[in-house]
Amino acid sequence: MEITMENPKKKGVVLDSIVDTSLKKTPKIETKNIKVWYEEFNAIKGISMSIKPNTVTAFIGPSGCGKSTFLRLFNRMNDYVDGFSLEGKIKINGQNIYKKNVNVEELRKEVGMVFQKPNPFPKSIFDNVAYGLKIQGIKDKQLINDRVISSLKQVGLWEEVKDDLKKSGLALSGGQQQRLCIARTLAVEPSIILMDEPTSALDPISTAKIEELIFQLKQKYTIVIVTHNMQQASRISDYTAFFYLGELIEFNKTKNIFTNPEKKQTENYITGRFG
Amino acid sequence: MNNIQKNRWKDQVFKFWGIFCTVIGLVLLTIFIGDILIDGIRRIDWDFITDLPSRKAENSGIYTALMGSIWILALTTIIAFPVGVAAGIYLEEYAKNNKLAGLLEINISNLAGVPSIIYGLLGLEVFVRIMNLGASVLAGSLTLSLLILPIVIVSTREAIKAVPQSIKDASFALGASKWQTIWHQILPASGGGILTGVILALSRAVGETAPLIVVGALAYVPFVPQSPMDEFSVMPIQIFNWISRPQAGFIENAAAAIIILLGITFIMNGIAVYFRNKWQKKWK
Structure with missing residues (x-):
């Protein structure tokens, strides 16, 4: 096993291709030597990576490896966690998002997030999608209406709910709820969407719908997704990052990670030997 | 008797002990209410409610006391509701886990x-004397507000705690500020719980006697009091x-007045239960 993995020729090809594509497009998200602490616990131990626009990047790794923590850095959702502290730089669209004068609310309009468990507000379907616009102070009813409809259409929910937009978002099925949550995120028009295990609470059919949706959304958005499902990572992502114990073990094109991982740990994990 | 039988027997004994204890409370309450009803129900008529107090028992009514209670209730609500809810929101959402909040929390529970x-x-010294409000409705309301503030604060915090973190996360992730999240998500979701707590606290206030006597009711x-600065009875x-x-x-x-006072408290508790049920349904 190890011999085939460390075939120097193949390794060279991999590295070249990374350099090539990264020259073409400036990174959407760039992190430099990121370290995160929760009180004394060192959750992230110095991670640098750059994520290109209009790609799907999957974060994989065993529970507690820091992938969710790392994801939540991009929209500063860790700010509320007690004892959280950060070292290093994260740039989104070239801007350091942890600088003092950064407006966190503005950042979150640019970097949307979908959570593990579908979490619609206890409001109507319409109000769920319109919420992000209303809190921005947008009062133009026509604009809100258009944005709600187009967001629901994008996630393929429009045909299913168009007759009862006044119904509570909580009355939908789990898969529909998750698509509603994605629509709610799209309505704010972010350019990056973070997804924290978005299908782990869903049945296979709903999961397939969400995966298809992610594939379509790639045209307009940069997507970073945390997943525990290896098949899902290999199906939907362009790049895969393998995390282990707060470190980034390997980050490469998904094809390479799954067919020809450079590190033994990566191979053991994706073949199900641990984790 | 083997072990299983023994456990079953213990189970039965405890069950009956529980029933007995529950019944004691209910029976005593029933006897009390029955006794009061027998003594006072014949005395209750419209005149009893609208008559002023008098030296003659048969001419006396509860009008001034009832109006005093309503004044006190209204003013206490106006004072304690915003202050208590705001303090609860602050402690739960803003000051979480700092040392001052910990100290405040212990104090409020105490x-x-x-x-x-x-x-x-306290009311006599601070409101009546230092602030020079006299034995007024306002002084009484401020005193009762202090009395129920801890209850309002604690129940506000409990209601806010019950709002799932996932809802707050969703709101923040869409670019909402803390205040927007509190106003648009947390308060609507916890409103039933907060209201229930406030009403229960007020129904305690409406039955309070001792602090108002000390304040000088x-x-x-x-x-009947015409302004917050007038003297009053409850x-x-x-x-x-x-x-x-x-x-x-x-x-x-007295028995008749007790019936009316109990009626007021029951109605308030009923409203509290109604709100609680209504809000719970909304979540499903």
Whole structure:
């Protein structure tokens, strides 16, 4: 096993291709030597990576490896966690998002997030999608209406709910709820969407719908997704990052990670030997 | 008897002990209410509610005391509701886990257990004397507000705690500020719980006697308060006053007033239960 993995020729090809594509497009998200602490616990131990626009990047790794923590850095959702502290730089669209004068609310309009468990507000379907616009102070009813409809259409929910937009978002099925949550995120028009295990609470059919949706959304958005499902990572992502114990073990094109991982740990994990 | 039988037997014994304990409370309450009803129900008519107090038992009514209670209730709501809810929101959402909040929390829990007469003394010194409000409705309301603030704060915090973190996360992730999240998500979702707590606290306030006596509420007031600065009486004080009279007619009056006071408390508790159920349904 190890011999085939460390075939120097193949390794060279991999590295070249990374350099090539990264020259073409400036990174959407760039992190430099990121370290995160929760009180004394060192959750992230110095991670640098750059994520290109209009790609799907999957974060994989065993529970507690820091992938969710790392994801939540991009929209500063860790700010509320007690004892959280950060070292290093994260740039989104070239801007350091942890600088003092950064407006966190503005950042979150640019970097949307979908959570593990579908979490619609206890409001109507319409109000769920319109919420992000209303809190921005947008009062133009026509604009809100258009944005709600187009967001629901994008996630393929429009045909299913168009007759009862006044119904509570909580009355939908789990898969529909998750698509509603994605629509709610799209309505704010972010350019990056973070997804924290978005299908782990869903049945296979709903999961397939969400995966298809992610594939379509790639045209307009940069997507970073945390997943525990290896098949899902290999199906939907362009790049895969393998995390282990707060470190980034390997980050490469998904094809390479799954067919020809450079590190033994990566191979053991994706073949199900641990984790 | 083997082990299983033994456990079953213990189970039965405990069950009956539980039933017995529950019944004691219910029986005593029923006897009390029955007794009061027998004594006082005949005395209740429209005149009893609209008559001013009098030296003669049969001419006496609860009008001034009832109006005093309503004044006190209204002013206490106006004072305690915004202050208590705001303090609860601050402690739960803003000041979480800092040292000052920890200290405040312990103090508030302790305050909830302070005897009400102590609040009366505090009110007498601070509101009546230092702030020079006199034995007014305002001074009484401020004192009762202090008394129920800990309850309002604690129940506000409990209601806010029950709002799932996932809802707050979703709101923040869409670019909402803390205040927007509180206003648009947390308060609507916890409103039922907060309202329930406030109403229960107020129904306690409406039955309080000791602190108002200390503040200087009068046992005999021949007029209805026209402003927050007027002197006043309240139902419990009126009842206390009547019970201490030797004439039988006044005892009957007291029983009738107790029925009305109990009625008010039951209605308030009923409203609280209604709100709680209504909000719970909304979540499903």
